[in-house]
Amino acid sequence: MRVLVVEDELRLAENVARSLRESAGYAVDIAADGQEGLFLAESNPYDVVLLDLMLPKLDGMELLGRIRQSGQHTPVLVLTARDDKESVVALLNAGADDYLTKPFDLGELLARTKALIRRGKGQPSPVVVIGDLELNTVNRTVQRGGKAITLTAMEYRVLEYLVHRPRAVVSKTELLEHLYDYNWEKFSNVIEVYISGLRRKLNQGSSRQLIRTLRGQGYMLQD
Amino acid sequence: MRRDSIQRRLIASVLLSQIILTAGLVVIGVLVTYWRLISTLDTSMQAHAISVAVLVRYTEDASGHVYFDNSLLPESIDPNHPDQFTVWADRTGFLTRSEDWPEGLQFQPGPTEHWNFTWAGVPYHALRITHVPVLDREEGAAFRPQTLTIVYASPTVRIRHQVKVAGASIALASLLLLGATTWLASWKIRRGLLPLQILARQAALVSTQSWKLQPPKEAEEIEELRPLTESMTQMLARLEYSFKQQREFVGNAAHELKTPVAVLKSTLQSLLQRPRSSEEYRAGVQASLQDLDRLEQLLQWMLRLARAEQWAQNAQGRNLEVIDINCTCEEAVERIRSLAQSRNTTIHLATNGPVPIRADPEDLQLVWTNLLENAVRYSPEGASVEVAVAHDGDRARISFQDHGFGIAASDLPKIFERFYRGDRSRSRATGGFGLGLPIVKALVEAYGGSIAAESTPGKGTRMTVELPVSR
Missing domain, CATH: 1.10.10.10 (Winged helix-like DNA-binding domain superfamily/Winged helix DNA-binding domain)
Structure with missing residues (x-):
């Protein structure tokens, strides 16, 4: 399985990537800004995308919109610092499949990522x-x-x-x-x-x- | 503590004025009645006294003596209480008096003409008149006529009774009216104060969710309540503004804190995910310490902003000395020197005579160092920064010109907002939190000054601070 992590906080991205590689055996790509994220998402078939919202160059919400506009079915898990109802509703309506609020637990991130991959492939059971x-x-x-x-x-x-x-x-x-x-x-x-x-x-x-x-x-x- | 009540006070004052009015009415009524009855009595007594006087006749001889013919005595004014009279002649002395003249009552004809007295428990009103009987013989002109003095007294028992009745009826009527008007007044007062209660009920609906005070129509129509509703509305608007600002700041601060906490948490959790070598642990701990440093810096900046805003609120209350702006600028340039050297930046400070200002030198230095730091950080290596202090009338103008990357026109209006960063990736590289310029603005405004930014992307930025000069 291959995961794209779009996160500008480099250390956080690396920690997430390391955890996905070590605990799930996934291949992980990191994009540090929205433009790079969009390029990678469009040029590679990812099984799940972990997306931060506050991104330089291209905002996370916009990136999400572009991914969905291009017709990709890749599940998207949004990592956000905002947990108010309005922004959660907005990001789910924009095409996100799930969200996690910062600071999150790596174990939970892993479990949600796996669940999203399973569901993305029509296989709900672990x-x-x-x-x-x-x-x-x-x-x-x-x-x-x-x-x-x-x-x-x-x-x-x-x-x-x-x-x-x-x-x-x-x-x-x-x-x-x-x-x-x-x-x-x-x-x-x-x-x-x-x-x-x-x-x-x-x-x-x-x-x-x-x-x-x-x-x-x-x-x-x-x- | 006893609570005072406007309603009670108003009712009490209405009641008090009504009581005074009633008492006044009773007193005036009694006096007027008494005076009118007495003057009526006086008139009849005068007539009666003359009727008595005409009964005095001269004798037939030429001696000029007089006698009293009591065959035609007038009836008493009050049939139940007989009148009294006594007659003197100036030459022959005591002449006569009424039949049942009370034993022991003596009158010396005095100077007064009306008086009251009480004899044997009976109140009397008395008057004195003088009279000269008419001669009915022509030849009698030879002797000197006598002058009579008549004292006529009539009991005032009936008058007193009438006055009492009149006083009592006025008092009774007034008391009845007093009760009715007091009840009416208290009802009106209660009704009049109703808008106050409605207003209070509306004010109770104001909360942090709904700041709108809807002044009830009843209260708006009342002139006395208008200043209250107006000042309440204004106060609520101010409170709402500062509350929203505060909440926004707390929200932003929490948001800003979440990212470094998320980084720290993920670093520590990924360290614990599996057994690691001591080098890996060491690297993880060092990374965590760096993350903590960033968190600490963010907290320090937040505290600095909070302090700057607190100062801004009571800048007037502080006892400040007059200082020279140039000195604070020199100090700030000195503080930034090592950063400037590391980036190979030269700072030119142009001054033109001392510029006095009443301020805390630490505050001004914080402003200048923040602006200088921005100018140096957002400029390529080897660029220069020009600082100019100018004195223009009662304003000092301090400008910071850099030749750096500049600020996009769309970002320019937002740079003084808290936590605003034009380009997050660049600000991360320079370590900014988006709090430096808000702090600068708060401090400058605390001293009654202003700050403006002009920028051309790719060419550089000019920050201009204007401060009022001390005389």
Whole structure:
């Protein structure tokens, strides 16, 4: 999963990014002003955007409006210092999906971010079950047929993304875009490495192939 | 504490004046009645006395003696209380007196003609007349006629009774009227004071949510209440303004404090999210300390603004000495020197003779250092800042010209608002909180001065402070 944090208070942005990377294994991009935020949001497919309202160059509300005008469905979580009813109503009406008032709790931010991603992908439950595969997004564990499977961080992130798009063809580019942040060199062959590792671990004790390869198109998770 | 009441006071004064009026009416009524009855009595007594006098005759001889013929005595004025009379002749002395003349009553013909006396419990009114009986014989002209003195007294029992009745009836009527008018007056007073109660009820509706005082129509129509409603409305407007300003400041301050607190909180929470190396902890603690420093600075600026505004409110009450503006400017330039050197900025101070002002030197230095700091911070390295102190009549004009980035025309009217920052990213780099210029403005206005800003983006900004000069 890939998250965009638009926040001009650099230290706060870095703390949030670190927390998302460490506790959820998300790829995180940081934008320090509204213009950069808009550029990143328009040029990359994020799974959620964390947006501060008071931003230099381009105001948070305006940025939100532009994102929604361009037809993006990316969930937006607004970080605001104002908690009066009027401004909360205004930002929800402007297209925000949720809000948190500063100073917020990092744990709550994490939980809300995860919830927004789940809902954005039409998957309200934190435990995703596909066939005999069970993926718990809260404590990041995977089971197949009741047996726990230990995955590396990167393997988990690939599987988590695939699990949220079941029975859909997911291209390598899509995987790269959602698993790496902006500063990362993207090489499609690393995806192949993770997929083969995943297949090996998931197929232990089971004959049925979960991840199908569609040549020239990508991968599909099936039950 | 006993509470006073306008209503009670008004009713009491109405009552008191009515009582005085009643008493006056009774006294005047009694006096007038008495006087009129007595003068009527006087007239009849005069007639009766003459009737008595004409009964005195001269004897047939030429001796000039007189005698009293009591065959035609007049009836008493009051049939129940007999009149009394006595007659003297000037030469022969006592002549006669009424039949039932009270034992022991003596009159010496005195100088007065009317008087009152009481004899044996009976009040009398008496009068004295003199009379010369007419000679009915022509030849009798040879002797000297006698002059008679007649004292006639009539009991005033009936008059006294009549006066008492008159007094009592006036008093009774007045008391009845007094009761009625007092009741009417108190009813009118209560009704008259009703607008005051309505006004009080309206005033009770004023709260921090609704500052509008709707003066009731009843109160607006009353002249005496108009100054009260007007001053209440004005007072509420002033209160509302300062309350809103205060609330806005508290709101803004809370908002400004939330961001550094959020940063600090997130730093500490992310430190605790998983076990870290001691280097990571160290870096986290150092970052937290930096965040705390920023918080502390923000608090200091807020306190400085609060103090400046407090001073502004009682600048007149402070005992201030006359100082030279130039000295405070030199001091401020000195204070800013290290910052200026670090940015390679030169500050030129142009003065032209001493400019006296009655002010606290610390206040003025705070104003100049704030303006200088802005000028230096918002200028590229190596630029210059010109400060000029001019004396123009009774105003001193101190201008700060920089050659920095300037202020956008849209931002210019807002730079004196609290927490306003033209460009947040730049102000973060320069460490501003948007409180420096509000502090400057509050202080300058406290001394009866004004501040104005002109700016050309890309060319520079000129801040001009005008202060009244001390003579």
